[in-house]
Amino acid sequence: MLLLYAVILGLIAGLLSGGKLAALGSAHIRFAPVALIGLFAQVLLFSSPLAAVVGAWGPSLYVVSTVAVLMALVVNLRQPGFWLIILGALANFAVIVANGGQMPAAPEAWLALNGVAAVPTTDFSNSVLAGPDTVFPFLGDNYVLPRPFPLANVFSIGDVLIGAGGALFIYQQMHGRVLPRLLRPEARTAHG
Numbered sequence: 001m002l003l004l005y006a007v008i009l010g011l012i013a014g015l016l017s018g019g020k021l022a023a024l025g026s027a028h029i030r031f032a033p034v035a036l037i038g039l040f041a042q043v044l045l046f047s048s049p050l051a052a053v054v055g056a057w058g059p060s061l062y063v064v065s066t067v068a069v070l071m072a073l074v075v076n077l078r079q080p081g082f083w084l085i086i087l088g089a090l091a092n093f094a095v096i097v098a099n100g101g102q103m104p105a106a107p108e109a110w111l112a113l114n115g116v117a118a119v120p121t122t123d124f125s126n127s128v129l130a131g132p133d134t135v136f137p138f139l140g141d142n143y144v145l146p147r148p149f150p151l152a153n154v155f156s157i158g159d160v161l162i163g164a165g166g167a168l169f170i171y172q173q174m175h176g177r178v179l180p181r182l183l184r185p186e187a188r189t190a191h192g
Helices: 001-018 021-025 032-045 055-075 082-098 106-113 157-175 185-191
Strands: 103-105 128-131 141-144 153-155
Touching: 001 157, 021 157, 055 082, 055 157, 082 103, 082 157, 103 106, 106 141, 106 153, 106 157
Parallel strands: 103 128
Antiparallel strands: 141 153
């Protein structure tokens, strides 16, 4: 849900700086249908009634759908902001795979969000409470966008990077500009 705020921020920044909404229509995202299918599969996977019946298949289906989205992102690396989106997606993917196909969430974050330190579902969920055996806990959902904000939820460092990349993409696309030299992927590897 943090991504929705990033999209709004990118649109506002683009408009306030003279960008054009119509320029967003000229964006050419390769393999966009693959990414959309992967994201749609996740929406279905975490929604009732499917979440109640996937059982042990849930983590595997989550990982497969995430791989589809990652593939679509990687082929678009040269798009403005996509290197940040990919970095965030890889951080999330690493912690999800390392923890059996679910994103670990800090109990403190759940407590701040819901008043209880528990993932509030018995169905398959992309979240599991972090514990002493959690791998890469620093990459998990450790932060909270609290109520009364709309779409309040827990989020990770990876989510922040995805949001920042999305906002940068929208801003740059609205201006029809190429990225400044230091923000281009090839410039980072040359200096890197």
